Amino acid sequence: MDKKKLALSAMAVLATVSLAACSSKSSSSSKSGTSGASVQLKAAYKNTKATDKTATKNSTLKLAEPNDSPFQGIADPVLSTNAEDADVFSPGGDQPGSINGLFHTDKNFKIIKGGLANQTINRKAKTVTITLRKDAKWSNGSAVTAKDIEYPYEVIANKKTTSQQYSADYNAIKGMAAYHTGSAKTISGITFPDGQKGRTAVIHLTKVTPAMKYVGNSFIWSSVEPYEYIKNVPIAKLASSTQVRKNPLFTGPYKLDKVVEGESTTWSPNKYYYGKTPQVKHISINVVSSNNIDKAIQSNKYDFTVPNSVMHGTDYKQLKSVKNYKIVGQPALSYDYFGFNVGHYDTKTQKNVMDKNSKMANKSLRQAMMYALNLDAISKKFGNGVTWRANTLIPPIFGKYWDSSSKGYPLNIKKANKLLTDAGYKKRDGSKWRTDPNGKKLTIYFGAMTGTSAQAAEYQDYLQQWHKVGLNVKFTGGKTMEMNSFYSTLQAPKQSKIDVYAAAWGLSSEPTPTQIYGEDAVYNMGHFVSKKNTQLMANMNNSKSWNDAYRAKAFKQWQKYMNEQAAVAPGSFSYNWGPVNKRVKGFDMGAANNNFWTNLSLTSSSMK
Amino acid sequence: MWKTILRRFLIMIPEVIVLSILVFLLAKAMPGDPFTGSINPKADPAQIHHLMKINGLYDPWYQQYWNWVVHLFHGNLGNSYQYQEPVTRLIGGRAANTLWLALFTMILTYAFALPMGVYAGRHEGKLPDTIIRVYTYVTYCIPFFVILVIGIWIFGYVLGWFPTTGSISSDATGWLHTFGSRFYHILLPGLLGALFGTVNIVQYLRSEVIDSKHSDYVRTARSKGVPSKDIYRHHIFRNSLLPIAAFAGYSITGLLNGSIFTETVFSYPGMGLLFVNSISYRDYTVITALVLIYGILNLIGTLLSDIILSIVDPRIRIQ
Numbered sequence: 001m002d003k004k005k006l007a008l009s010a011m012a013v014l015a016t017v018s019l020a021a022c023s024s025k026s027s028s029s030s031k032s033g034t035s036g037a038s039v040q041l042k043a044a045y046k047n048t049k050a051t052d053k054t055a056t057k058n059s060t061l062k063l064a065e066p067n068d069s070p071f072q073g074i075a076d077p078v079l080s081t082n083a084e085d086a087d088v089f090s091p092g093g094d095q096p097g098s099i100n101g102l103f104h105t106d107k108n109f110k111i112i113k114g115g116l117a118n119q120t121i122n123r124k125a126k127t128v129t130i131t132l133r134k135d136a137k138w139s140n141g142s143a144v145t146a147k148d149i150e151y152p153y154e155v156i157a158n159k160k161t162t163s164q165q166y167s168a169d170y171n172a173i174k175g176m177a178a179y180h181t182g183s184a185k186t187i188s189g190i191t192f193p194d195g196q197k198g199r200t201a202v203i204h205l206t207k208v209t210p211a212m213k214y215v216g217n218s219f220i221w222s223s224v225e226p227y228e229y230i231k232n233v234p235i236a237k238l239a240s241s242t243q244v245r246k247n248p249l250f251t252g253p254y255k256l257d258k259v260v261e262g263e264s265t266t267w268s269p270n271k272y273y274y275g276k277t278p279q280v281k282h283i284s285i286n287v288v289s290s291n292n293i294d295k296a297i298q299s300n301k302y303d304f305t306v307p308n309s310v311m312h313g314t315d316y317k318q319l320k321s322v323k324n325y326k327i328v329g330q331p332a333l334s335y336d337y338f339g340f341n342v343g344h345y346d347t348k349t350q351k352n353v354m355d356k357n358s359k360m361a362n363k364s365l366r367q368a369m370m371y372a373l374n375l376d377a378i379s380k381k382f383g384n385g386v387t388w389r390a391n392t393l394i395p396p397i398f399g400k401y402w403d404s405s406s407k408g409y410p411l412n413i414k415k416a417n418k419l420l421t422d423a424g425y426k427k428r429d430g431s432k433w434r435t436d437p438n439g440k441k442l443t444i445y446f447g448a449m450t451g452t453s454a455q456a457a458e459y460q461d462y463l464q465q466w467h468k469v470g471l472n473v474k475f476t477g478g479k480t481m482e483m484n485s486f487y488s489t490l491q492a493p494k495q496s497k498i499d500v501y502a503a504a505w506g507l508s509s510e511p512t513p514t515q516i517y518g519e520d521a522v523y524n525m526g527h528f529v530s531k532k533n534t535q536l537m538a539n540m541n542n543s544k545s546w547n548d549a550y551r552a553k554a555f556k557q558w559q560k561y562m563n564e565q566a567a568v569a570p571g572s573f574s575y576n577w578g579p580v581n582k583r584v585k586g587f588d589m590g591a592a593n594n595n596f597w598t599n600l601s602l603t604s605s606s607m608k
Numbered sequence: 609m610w611k612t613i614l615r616r617f618l619i620m621i622p623e624v625i626v627l628s629i630l631v632f633l634l635a636k637a638m639p640g641d642p643f644t645g646s647i648n649p650k651a652d653p654a655q656i657h658h659l660m661k662i663n664g665l666y667d668p669w670y671q672q673y674w675n676w677v678v679h680l681f682h683g684n685l686g687n688s689y690q691y692q693e694p695v696t697r698l699i700g701g702r703a704a705n706t707l708w709l710a711l712f713t714m715i716l717t718y719a720f721a722l723p724m725g726v727y728a729g730r731h732e733g734k735l736p737d738t739i740i741r742v743y744t745y746v747t748y749c750i751p752f753f754v755i756l757v758i759g760i761w762i763f764g765y766v767l768g769w770f771p772t773t774g775s776i777s778s779d780a781t782g783w784l785h786t787f788g789s790r791f792y793h794i795l796l797p798g799l800l801g802a803l804f805g806t807v808n809i810v811q812y813l814r815s816e817v818i819d820s821k822h823s824d825y826v827r828t829a830r831s832k833g834v835p836s837k838d839i840y841r842h843h844i845f846r847n848s849l850l851p852i853a854a855f856a857g858y859s860i861t862g863l864l865n866g867s868i869f870t871e872t873v874f875s876y877p878g879m880g881l882l883f884v885n886s887i888s889y890r891d892y893t894v895i896t897a898l899v900l901i902y903g904i905l906n907l908i909g910t911l912l913s914d915i916i917l918s919i920v921d922p923r924i925r926i927q
Contacts, residue, residue, distance in 0.1 A: 069885050070877035072691050081690065162692050164643070164659065167652030239692035261701055262877035263774035287875045292760055296772065299765035351781045484640025484890060515652075522653035 039320075039385030041329030043586035045580045047603060051279075055605035060282035061584075062607075064302040065309050066293040070262025073247035075099070077223050078152045079163050079239045087306040088259075088285045091267045092139075092250030094224075094275065095596035096307040096589065100223040100251045101215075102130065102149070104594040106398050109214050109509035114145065115276070115594065116224070116251055123546070126208050128220055132199040137272035139228050139255035147196040151225040152178070153187055161237035167515070169218040174204045210551055216509030220336075224251060236314040252598045253278040263287055276598040283597075294318040297325060297579050300607040305578040307589035307596075317384040319579050324608060328589060329577030331397040334506040334573030335390050340366050341501075343527030344494035351520050351528040359444065360499050360603050362437075364423035366566040369444075370409035370501065371416040372469045375572065378461055382454045386577055390570035392559040398511050400548070401555035406563055408570050416469045423596035425470075433472040444473045449488065450480040459502070473500070490525040501525075502571060509591070511555070517568065528567030536561055581607050609918070613911065620907045624900070631899040632673050635892050640667060642890045663689070665892075676896065686893035690886065695897045699882070703864055705775045706878040709794045710863040718804030721809035726845060727808065729817025736845075740810065748807040753869040759800045760873055770796035773875040797870045809852055846920070853920045857913030860894035861905035869872035 019572040051235070065071070065087050074080035075089045077099045078395050084099060093099040094115065104115035111119050119134045136144035153173070156165045169176045174189030189204040196281040203220065212219040224564040226249045226541050234239045243249075248256060253275060254267035284305060288296050294315045296302060305311060320327055360366060375389040391408030394401050420426075424437030436442045444466070448459045459480060466473040477497050481489070489497050503525075505516060514537050516523045536558040545551035562568060586599035593599065643656045644664070664672055679686060685695035728740040764772035771777065771793050780789040820826060823843065829839050866880030879898070886894035 021900045067875075068872050069881050070875070074692060090714045160662065160802060162659070162687075164655055166655040166658075168654060169652075240687070240694060240697070245693070258778055260776055260778055263776070263875065264778040284778055287780070288773050289873050289875050291873055292765070292772070295761050299768070301765065301772070423702060482639070483888070484638065516618045 004175065006255075007207060022461060029092070038383075038388065038574075041327060041386075041575055041577055043328060043330040043590035044583065044593075045326045047582065047585040047587070049582075050586055051601040052603050052605065055583075055603070056279050056601045057281055059278045059280065059602055059605055060284050061600065062302045063283065063285040064288040064293060064296060064305045065285055066290045066305055066311060067287050068290055068316075072286060073245050073259065073261055074239055075250075075256070075259075076225070076238070076244045078155050078165065078221070078225060079244065081164055082286075083309070084478040087249070087309050088265045088287070088554040089256070090306060091249075091250070091252060091254035091265075091283050091597055092256065093252040093286075093516070094594050098223075098252075098544075100225075100226060102222050105215050105591050107590055107592040108398070109216060109591050111213060111215055117149070119220070121208055121212055123208055126205050128205065128208065128212060129202040129416065130201050133274055134199070135274045136199075136251065137274065138229070138249040138251060139148040139270045139272055140229070140249055141272050142226075142228060143197075144224055144251060145196060145227065146192040146194070146198045146201040147227045148224040149201040150187065150190045150192075150196075151227040151230075152221045152223060155225060155235055155238065156221065158235040160234070162236065162239045165221075165484055167218055172205045172207055172219055174206060176351075180477070194516075200334045210545045211512050211541050212511050212559050214510040217512075218508070218510070218515070255284055257282075278597055278598050279518060279601045286460045290315075298322055300324055300581070301585050302581070303607065304580040304587065307578060308576045308577065311576075311578055313382075313574075316386050316577060320375045320384075322579065324582050325579040326582060327577055327578050328587065329386065329575040330589060331395050332574050332576040333394045333395065333397055333509065334504060335393065335506045335573055336502065337390070337393065338370065338569045338571055339490075339501050339526040340369075340528070340567050340569075341495070341499050341526050342567055343529065345522065345524075345527060347493050352524050354527060354529050359436075359442070360567075362423055362425075363565060364419040365425060366569070367409075368416040368419040368423075368425075368469060369466060369471065369473075370566050370569045371412040371419070372465045372471070373462055374411040374465055376410060378458050379572065382458060387572050387574035390573045391560050391563075393513065393568060394511055394555060394559055395507065395573050398555075400552045401511060401558040403556045406559060408563065409566075410526050413469060420469060420471075427470055432470065433466060433483070434470040442472060444474050445497060447476045447486060447501035448480045448485045449483050449503070456480065463504075491522070504571075513558075517562075526567055528565065530565070531559075532561060533565075583607055609917075613915070616911050620904070622634045623907060627903040628677075628896070628900055631896050631903075632676070633669060635890075635895045636669055636672075638887075638890060640890050642892060683832060685897045688886075688891055688894050689890045690891045690894070696831065696895050698894065699879070700896060701900070702866075702877055702879050703851045703883050705876065706880070707863055708790065709876065709878065710797060710871070712791075712794050712798040713752075713801040713805070714863065716798055717805050717809065720802055721806040722813065723857070724806065725810040725813025726817055726840065726848070728916075729814040729821070729844075729848070730840060732814075732818050732821075737814075742813075744807040744810045744811040747804040750804070752801075752804060753873065755800055755804050756797070756869055756873040759796060763796055775876050793874075793876075796875050797876065801867070813848055816851060817844055820844040820847050850917070850921055854913055856916050857911070858906075858909040860912060861909035862900070864905060865882060909913065 004426045041151060051059060065084060067084050071084040071088050072080065072082060074085050075092065077086065080086060086099065089099055090096040093101045094104065102117045104113070106112050116136050117130050117262050120129045122129065130149050132144055132146070132149070138144060153176065155161055156163050157170060157176055159180070159182045166180060173187065175184055175187045176189060178184035179187045191202045191204065192198055193200050193202060207217070209219070212220050215222050229249055230238060230241070230243045233243055239246055246259065250256065250270065253273045255270040257266040257268050259265045264284060264286045268281065269278040290310070293305070293311070297319055316327070319325060335529060340360040342358050343352060353464060355361060359508055379388050389408060393404045394403065396402045396404070420434060423443065425434040427434050428439060429493045446463065463473055489495055490501065515521055517528070517533065518524060518537060519529045519534050536554065539545060539554035540551060540558065545554055583602050583604040585601045585603050588596065588599065641660065643659060662664055664675060676686065683696070687693065688695050688698050691698050698918045724740050731737045760772055763769050775790060775793050776786065777789045780786045826839060826843055829843055864879055866878040866883070868884055869882040870876060871878040871881040882894065883898050884900065
C-alpha cells in the first residue's frame with residue numbers, strides 16, 4: 001500500500017498488468033468474501049515459532065526486488081516517479097511505501113495518532129495543523145523541524161522542479177499558486193507558530209475536504225524533507241544530488257549504509273528512530289530479474305520480496321507450494337478496466353464533452369459489450385488465483401468503500417444479444433454483423449496495448465466474444481499498440497481511432513476518482529460526463545461526508561452508477577502478493593501495521 | 609599511413625553530423641514523449657505540460673537540435689528524463705560495468721576459440737575436429753538467453769557457486785575486495801558468454817587453417833624439412849588470423865554495446881538495457897547520446913580493423 005502518492009505510475013501498472021496477465025485472474029464465485037479471488041491470501045504471516053534472539057541480532061534480512069531493469073536511485077519520495085525506488089528505499093520509513101512518512105494509518109489508510117507527526121483539521125478556520133513528535137529525528141541525529149514539513153511543498157511547486165507531483169488541488173493551499181508561478185518567493189499559506197525550527201506547521205487552505213483525513217490525498221503531502229541537509233542544493237538539481245542518491249537521510253527505523261547504483265541497498269538500525277528499536281541487524285535489498293525470481297526463492301536466497309513489488313501470476317504457480325515459504329497478499333491498489341470513447345475534450349473550456357452521436361454513445365451497446373465478455377473464464381484460464389474479474393471501479397483494498405454487493409459484468413450472451421436487438425442494433429440482409437440503429441455498417445475499434453503472449457490471447461478472446469454477439473470489433477490499426485502510441489492516441493482531445501480500450505489505473509491510498517473521471521479531468525480519456533456523475537463524485541467530499549458512513553455510501557452510489565452506465569467498466573482486480581520465508585516472524589503488510597520493519601524478527605539463522 | 613588515418617577522421621565529422629540529425633529526428637518521430645509513461649490519477653497534466661515546456665520539448669526540432677549541439681560542446685549531454693541525472697554520469701556508470709564484462713568475455717572467447725580453431729583445422733576430418741565442430745554448432749543453436757537462465761539456475765541457485773545478481777556485492781569495501789567482488793560477479797556471465805560464443809572465430813579459423821595447409825608456401829616449408837609445429841606456429845597461424853583481424857576492430861568497439869539478455873538475467877546494470885529502456889521510455893537525451901556514441905564507435909571500429917589488418921598482413925597498406 002503506497003501511502004505517499006502513487007507508487008505506481010501508469011507505466012508501472014501497465015507492466016504489472018501486462019505481466020500479471022500472463023497468469024493471473026480467477027474465480028467465478030465472486031460473491032463477496034474478502035475479494036472475490038479464488039485464492040484467499042492474508043496480508044500477515046503469523047509465525048508461531050519463538051524468535052531466535054541471537055539469530056535476529058546477527059543476521060541480515062535479505063529482500064528481493066523483482067524487476068527487469070536497474071532502479072533509478074532517487075530516495076526522495078517527492079522526486080521519485082516509480083515504484084522501484086519506493087521499494088528499495090522502503091526501510092527508511094515506518095512501513096513500505098512510507099519513506100520519511102509523517103503519519104500512521106489504520107487499515108483504511110485513515111490518518112491516526114502516533115506517527116512522526118499528528119494532524120488536526122480545523123473545518124471552521126480551514127486549516128490543517130501538523131505537529132511533530134518531540135523526539136522526531138533524522139538519521140544523522142538532527143531534529144525534524146516544522147520547515148521540513150513545509151519544504152516538500154516548495155520542491156513540488158518550484159518552477160524549476162523536476163517533480164511531477166504538482167496538481168491543481170495544491171492551489172487550495174493559500175499562496176501555493178503564486179509560489180508555483182514564481183510570483184511569490186515563499187508559500188504564504190504555510191506558517192510556523194513556533195518558528196521554522198519548531199514542531200508545528202499550519203497549512204491554510206481555501207477549503208478543507210474529508211479526503212484530507214486519508215494519507216495519499218492530493219492536498220496534504222505526507223512526507224518530510226531534510227531542509228537543513230539539502231537547502232544548498234538548487235531544487236532543479238536535487239534529484240541528481242548525492243544528498244538524495246548516495247547519502248540520503250531518513251526518519252524511519254533503518255538508515256542507509258550503502259547503495260549500489262541500480263542494484264542494491266543495505267541498511268542498519270537508525271539509532272535516532274523515535275519508535276521501537278529494530279530487531280534485525282541488517283537489511284539488504286537486491287534487484288532480482290523477474291525471469292528468475294521464482295528460482296531465487298526456491299533456492300532459499302531471500303526472506304521475502306519487498307511488499308507490493310511486482311510478482312507475476314506465473315510465479316505464484318511456481319511458488320505457492322514451496323516448502324520454506326508462506327505466500328502473503330492483499331488486494332492491489334489498482335484495477336484493469338474497459339473504457340469507451342463517448343466524447344471529446346474541449347481544449348477551450350478545458351472540459352470533457354459527451355457526443356450524443358458518437359459510436360459508443362448508446363448505453364445498451366456498451367453494456368452488451370461488457371456482458372459478452374467472458375472475464376471469469378479468462379481469469380480461470382490464464383489465472384493462478386491472484387487476479388480475478390473486477391466488479392466495480394474501486395478495488396477491494398478499500399474495504400469500506402468497495403461495493404462488494406455489485407455484480408459487475410459476468411458473461412451473459414443472451415442478455416447481450418437482447419440489449420443489442422432492443423436498442424436497434426440488428427443483423428440485416430443476412431449479414432453476420434449487426435448494423436447501428438440507423439441501418440449503417442458498424443465497425444468498432446478496440447485499442448489494446450502490446451503485452452505478453454497470454455495477454456494477446458486474452459485480447460483475441462475479447463474479439464471472439466464480441467463477434468459472437470454479432471459486433472464487428474477489430475483492433476485499432478489491425479494489431480495491438482505500443483504503449484506510447486496507445487496513450488498518445490487516447491489523450492488526443494478528439495480521436496476516432498479507438499472506440500473501446502483496455503487499460504489500467506494505479507491508485508493512491510485516497511481513492512476519490514475525480515482526477516480520472518471528472519468533467520475537467522484530462523485523464524478522463526473516454527470523456528464520459530454527466531451531471532449525475534459530477535454530483536456523485538462531489539458527494540464523496542462534501543460537508544456531509546465528514547461522516548464516514550455517509551462517505552462510504554457516496555462511494556458505493558458512484559460505483560453503482562458507473563457500472564450501470566458502463567462508459568468505464570471494471571476489468572480485473574489482482575493481489576499484491578509475495579513469498580515470505582518461514583524464519584521471518586511478525587510479517588504484516590497491511591496498512592494498519594505502522595511498525596512493519598520493527599516488528600520483524602527471525603526464528604532461525606538459516607532460511608532452509 | 610598517419611595521413612590516411614587523419615583523413616579518415618576528417619571524413620567522420622560530416623558522417624557524425626548527419627548521423628546525429630537523423631537520430632534526433634527519428635527519436636522525435638516516435639509517438640509519445642518522456643512523460644507519456646507517467647500518467648496517473650494524481651499527476652496533473654498541467655504539471656506535465658509545464659515540465660515539457662521547461663525542458664524545451666515543445667520547441668521546433670531544429671531549435672532543440674541546436675540547443676543540444678551547443679550543450680554538447682560544453683560537454684553536457686543533458687539530463688535523463690527517466691533517471692533524473694546527467695546523461696554523462698548515467699552512461700559513465702553503465703559503460704564501466706559493460707566494459708568490464710565485455711572485455712572479460714572477449715578475452716575468454718579468444719582464449720577458447722583460437723586454439724580450438726587451429727586444432728580443428730590441423731586435424732581436419734578426424735575425431736577432435738568433429739567434436740569441435742559439433743560443439744560450436746550446438747552452442748550456436750541454443751538461444752543465448754536459455755543458456756543464461758539455465759546457467760544461473762544451475763551454477764547460481766542450485767550449486768550456489770556464483771553470485772546471481774548485480775555487478776558487485778553490497779558489502780564490498782576496500783580496493784582488493786571491490787575488485788575481487790566485481791570479478792566474481794562477471795565470472796559466470798563471462799564464462800557462459802565465452803563458451804557459447806565461439807562459433808564464428810572457430811569456423812573462420814578452421815577453414816583458413818585448412819586452406820593454408822594446402823597452399824604452396826606450406827608445401828615448400830614442409831619439403832625444406834621445417835618441423836610441423838613451427839609451420840603451424842609461424843606460417844599457418846598468422847595467415848589464418850586475417851579474417852579474424854578483419855572484425856577485431858568491431859569487436860573492440862562493440863565492447864560497449866552490452867547484452868540485454870545478460871543484463872536482464874543477472875540484473876547487471878549495463879548499456880544494453882539502458883538503451884532499450886531509454887527507447888521505450890522516450891528518454892530522448894539518453895537515446896541520442898547512446899546512438900551517437902555507438903555511431904562514432906562503429907566508425908572508429910572500421911578504422912581500427914583496417915589498421916589491425918595492415919599490421920597482421922604487411923601486404924596490405926592503407927594508402
